[in-house]
Amino acid sequence: MRRHYVHILLLLLFAATACKKPKPVDPLTDKPSLVDSIQYDGHLLNLSIKNMVGDREMIFKTSLDSGATYYNYLGEPFQIKRYVYYISNPKLIGATGDTLPLYPAYHIVDATQGVYNASFKTMKGTYGELIFSIGVDSARNVSGIQTGALDPFWGLFWDWNTGYVMATFEGTSSLAPYGTFFYHIGGYAGEYNAVKPVSIRLDEPFSTTDKNIDLQLTADALKWFNAVHPISIPEVNSVVTIGPASKKLADNYAKMFVKYEIQ
Amino acid sequence: MTSSRLLKILCTVSVTCFMGIASCKKNTVPLLSPEQDEAWTIRYPGHFPAPVYSFENNPLTREGFELGRKLFFDRILSANNTVSCSSCHLPEAAFAQRGHDLSHGIKGNLGIRNSQPVFNMLWNTSFFWDGGSNHIEVQPINPLTHPDEMGNTLEQAVKAVNEVAAYREAFKKVFNKDQADTEGIMKALAQYMCFMISADSKYDKIQQGISGYQFSQNEERGYILFRKHCNSCHTEPLFTDHSFRNNGLALLPNSKGAIDLGRGVITHMDSASYYKFRVPTLRNLKYTPPFMHDGRYETVSVVLEHYRKHVQQTPNLDPQLARGIPLSDREKDDLLSFLNTLNDDNFVANPVFRMP
Numbered sequence: 001m002r003r004h005y006v007h008i009l010l011l012l013l014f015a016a017t018a019c020k021k022p023k024p025v026d027p028l029t030d031k032p033s034l035v036d037s038i039q040y041d042g043h044l045l046n047l048s049i050k051n052m053v054g055d056r057e058m059i060f061k062t063s064l065d066s067g068a069t070y071y072n073y074l075g076e077p078f079q080i081k082r083y084v085y086y087i088s089n090p091k092l093i094g095a096t097g098d099t100l101p102l103y104p105a106y107h108i109v110d111a112t113q114g115v116y117n118a119s120f121k122t123m124k125g126t127y128g129e130l131i132f133s134i135g136v137d138s139a140r141n142v143s144g145i146q147t148g149a150l151d152p153f154w155g156l157f158w159d160w161n162t163g164y165v166m167a168t169f170e171g172t173s174s175l176a177p178y179g180t181f182f183y184h185i186g187g188y189a190g191e192y193n194a195v196k197p198v199s200i201r202l203d204e205p206f207s208t209t210d211k212n213i214d215l216q217l218t219a220d221a222l223k224w225f226n227a228v229h230p231i232s233i234p235e236v237n238s239v240v241t242i243g244p245a246s247k248k249l250a251d252n253y254a255k256m257f258v259k260y261e262i263q
Numbered sequence: 264m265t266s267s268r269l270l271k272i273l274c275t276v277s278v279t280c281f282m283g284i285a286s287c288k289k290n291t292v293p294l295l296s297p298e299q300d301e302a303w304t305i306r307y308p309g310h311f312p313a314p315v316y317s318f319e320n321n322p323l324t325r326e327g328f329e330l331g332r333k334l335f336f337d338r339i340l341s342a343n344n345t346v347s348c349s350s351c352h353l354p355e356a357a358f359a360q361r362g363h364d365l366s367h368g369i370k371g372n373l374g375i376r377n378s379q380p381v382f383n384m385l386w387n388t389s390f391f392w393d394g395g396s397n398h399i400e401v402q403p404i405n406p407l408t409h410p411d412e413m414g415n416t417l418e419q420a421v422k423a424v425n426e427v428a429a430y431r432e433a434f435k436k437v438f439n440k441d442q443a444d445t446e447g448i449m450k451a452l453a454q455y456m457c458f459m460i461s462a463d464s465k466y467d468k469i470q471q472g473i474s475g476y477q478f479s480q481n482e483e484r485g486y487i488l489f490r491k492h493c494n495s496c497h498t499e500p501l502f503t504d505h506s507f508r509n510n511g512l513a514l515l516p517n518s519k520g521a522i523d524l525g526r527g528v529i530t531h532m533d534s535a536s537y538y539k540f541r542v543p544t545l546r547n548l549k550y551t552p553p554f555m556h557d558g559r560y561e562t563v564s565v566v567l568e569h570y571r572k573h574v575q576q577t578p579n580l581d582p583q584l585a586r587g588i589p590l591s592d593r594e595k596d597d598l599l600s601f602l603n604t605l606n607d608d609n610f611v612a613n614p615v616f617r618m619p
Contacts, residue, residue, distance in 0.1 A: 129285050144320070144400030145449040153417045153445045159405035161529050162397040192532075243532050 038100070040121035042208035045102065045116050047093070051111040051156075058083065058111055058221065060170060072225040076233045078173040078181065083111040083221060085157065085167035085253070086136050086149070087198075093121065093129040095205055100127070106136065106149040109157065109219075122213075128205035130215065134253060135166030135195035138188040144198045158186055161242075166194045167253055169224055173233045181237035183224065185246045185253070192247045196254035206262060217239060218259040227255035276601055285555045305385065308462050310470040310500050314385040316399055316457050321450045321456070327437045329619065330430075331455025334448060336618045337424040341369055341413035348413075348452075350404065351378040351500065354617045357550035357610070358459070359383060364517055364558025366405075367415035375517045377558035379543065381550050382461040382610060392540045392556040395529045399456060400449045424448060459548055461610040469604075470500065477488040478604065480608055483593075485601025492570075493598075496542045496581070502605065507539035508581045509576030514538065519567055525556065549606040563602060567595050583587075 043171035051058045053070045060068030061079040069077050087109055090102040101121035109116040138147055141163045156165040171184040187194040207212050225231045239245045300593040301326040305314070334340065335348045342474075350356040351366035358381035360366050366378045376392050390396035396405060406412040407420055424443040425428045436442045437451065468476040478486060489497075515518075517523045524561040527537035540556045554560045560569060570588040574580070590598065 142397055144398040144453070145446045147444070147446045151417075151445045152401065153421065155417075157401075157404070159396065159401065159408060160391075162394040162401055241531060 001056075010057075013118065022112075034048060036137055038123060040123055042122035042124040043210070044212040045120045045122050045130075045208065046214045047090070047120065048214070049087075049109050049116040049219060050216060051109070051219050051221060053080070053221045054064065059114055070222070072134040072222060072233065073230070074225075074232055076173060077174050079170050080169075080171040080221070080235060082168055082170040084156065084210040085109050085134055086164060088133050088136055088195075089130040090120065090130060092127040095126045095128055100125070104148065108149050108154055122208040124207075124209040126205045126207045126209075130200050130202075131197065133195050133197050134256075135250075136188065136193060138193075140164070141188040161186075163188050164198060166196075166250070170252075173237070175234045175236070176237040178237075181233055182240060183246075183249050184240045186251050187242040187246060187250075192242045192244075192250075194242075194246060194250035198257050200260050201255060202260070202262065204262075214263040216261045216263075217257050218261075219256045220258045221256065223256040223258070224249055224252050227252040264423045284312070284515050291410050292532055305458065305460070307385075308458050308467055310467070311462060312501075314384065314457075315324050316385050316453070317390055318454075318457070321400070321453055323454055324437060327435065327454040328452055328458050330433045331451035331453070332451055332483050333430075333433075333619050334424070335455055339427070340407055340420050341417060342415040342419065343369060343556045344581055345369060346413055348403070349618065351406075351412070355548035355550070355611065356380070357461070357607075358616075359551040361550060361552060366551050368409070368412035372414075373518050374409070374410040374411045375519055375523060377553065377554050380457045381456055382547070385460065386501050386505075389541065393524075393526050394507060394541050399453045403449060403452050404445075410600055420446060421448065459610075461607040463609045464546065464607040465604040467500070467607070479600070481597045481600040482604050483601075485597035485599070486604075488590070488594055488598050489601050492590070493545075495583060497545045502545040507536065508542055509538040509540075509577060509579045510570075511580050511584050511587070512538075512555060512559070512569070513573075513575045513578060514577055515557075515559070523556065535579055536578060538577055541551065544604055545607045547607055547611065548602055550611055564595075564600060567598060571595065 010258055023203045053068075056068065056070065058080060059065070059068040060083075061081050065082075067079040069079055085108075087107045089105050092100040092102065094100065100123050102122070104118070107116070107118055136150065140150055145152070150164070152159065156168065158165060159165070163186050165184050166188075167183075167184045170181065172180050185194045200215075200217065205212055225233075229252040231252065233246060236249075239249060264349075303322065303323060305318070315496045335352075338347045338350075340347060346367075346369055351360050351368070352386075353360055355361070360378045364371050365375065367373060378485040379392070382515065382569075384390075384399055387399065388394075390402040391405070396402040405419065407415055408417065421443055430443055431441075434440045434447050438445050438447045458503055465476060465478075469478060492514075496506065496508060497505055509525075514522045522538075524531065524537045526539040526541075527534070530536040548554075548563050551561075552562055554563070554566050560566045567588075567590065570584070570618075571590050572587065574584050
């Protein structure tokens with residue numbers, strides 16, 4: 001009989017604990033719950049991103065165009081065929097340090113399509129800094145199929161080693177062994193994390209209370225070759241996996257936003 | 264402790280667990296066949312752990328499952344309408360491909376690895392022999408776009424699906440989307456694959472204490488041997504611990520002439536991961552020969568011979584296999600008898616999972 005009591009006790013215990021579902025945690029919705037309380041009552045922030053090569057226009061080598069020849073800091077010549085990267089989770093930082101998340105959160109900046117433009121609703125207020133990441137945060141890399149800019153459809157996704165390709169830079173160079181170079185940079189965690197924070201600190205804060213703000217950023221592709229680590233095309237021309245070379249290139253592209261203009 | 268005493272306790276614990284779980288709405292035993300399951304909810308027995316995949320962002324419905332099933336068998340997902348998922352994952356082979364060490368993809372192309380069975384995906388922590396895919400919802404993108412498998416692009420596949428009116432209607436109904444898209448296709452496939460639960464083997468019936476089922480003496484002896492020699496990697500009740508291990512296979516060139524690094528393909532900066540592969544489940548072995556990542560071993564008996572006498576001292580060999588697994592002939596027979604209790608004929612024969 002005593003044994004039965006133990007069993008019944010155990011049973012009740014299980015019955016009581018088994019239904020305790022873990023609280024649904026969803027850090028992944030485009031609009032986390034806190035946003036519901038944010039009133040996007042300000043004017044628009046119109047962000048544009050222009051990709052340059054040093055101080056020259058980025059002209060692509062295509063089937064109809066031999067493109068332009070650029071030179072990296074070592075004087076190595078190259079042409080560009082593809083230049084595309086993710087930016088994600090933009091936020092405005094207010095004068096008092098408060099943070100305003102901006103939506104949509106994920107963007108593909110494909111330089112072959114020209115200047116990238118995105119408009120964000122804001123909250124009335126004064127802001128002195130824009131932050132975002134180059135790449136896609138780890139949560140979105142480990143949570144199954146995604147939509148919009150994160151649809152694997154866009155080809156910036158590794159299916160054999162799950163994760164987003166944060167940035168891609170491809171082209172040709174007479175100094176590369178096969179005449180081409182490929183930099184496909186992925187990795188969302190650990191030592192080789194290629195998700196890089198960017199901060200655009202403004203000399204003068206702006207207000208979204210009375211008018212729309214146009215903010216144009218300039219990104220310089222030459223930074224891939226020497227912003228932090230020197231990269232020589234004959235030595236580094238095929239980077240399609242995660243490792244020391246991808247880390248160096250990611251450290252470099254983290255510095256590619258070189259200039260802003262505000263209106 | 265005698266084994267029957269142990270079993271008794273196991274049964275008590277599993278029944279107790281079952282009662283606990285049964286008091287929630289879902290996860291009830293006994294297992295119903297899906298046709299009987301009006302609510303179309305996931306069901307698995309109480310001796311199974313909590314699933315890894317949650318349907319939280321992909322609510323399971325009968326229509327969603329049916330859409331996934333249709334897609335799984337549909338050749339329009341391949342570049343030239345010749346192969347489907349089911350070409351290499353056949354229902355009658357527990358969704359592997361019996362008799363093929365490697366499978367033929369589009370244009371007869373050969374891959375480098377043995378096609379793995381598809382069931383109990385709900386508990387998988389990673390996918391593929393090297394674990395390169397981290398989620399069931401993105402896993403199909405690889406075979407769909409791999410030049411040696413279905414050879415397609417996502418763009419083409421989505422387009423092909425949208426050309427079929429019945430699919431467009433189904434996507435509207437299931438996901439409230441006017442068109443099929445990557446997300447819809449992947450979520451439907453996930454519903455189908457995650458619903459495929461194999462938990463109705465003799466072993467499972469005994470674990471649940473269903474009357475009329477018990478191990479024979481040789482199966483019982485085999486079970487004890489299994490727990491002693493195999494369970495640390497092929498851990499009950501899924502018969503895998505989802506880890507990556509080198510089980511001492513000779514390092515032979517694969518179909519492309521290279522030595523397969525296994526997990527090392529994914530974590531190539533870590534040489535300690537080289538030659539390791541995902542520990543495969545031991546369920547339904549009757550249906551899934553040949554075995555190993557390259558399908559080099561024809562039968563389960565050959566696999567046991569490997570562990571008895573042919574384990575190679577290669578880099579990163581699992582320490583537990585340093586001296587192989589010593590088994591007498593009789594012990595080998597007993598172990599084979601136990602492994603046969605893991606075959607789930609009802610799962611394999613279930614028409615609900617077969618070609619619609």
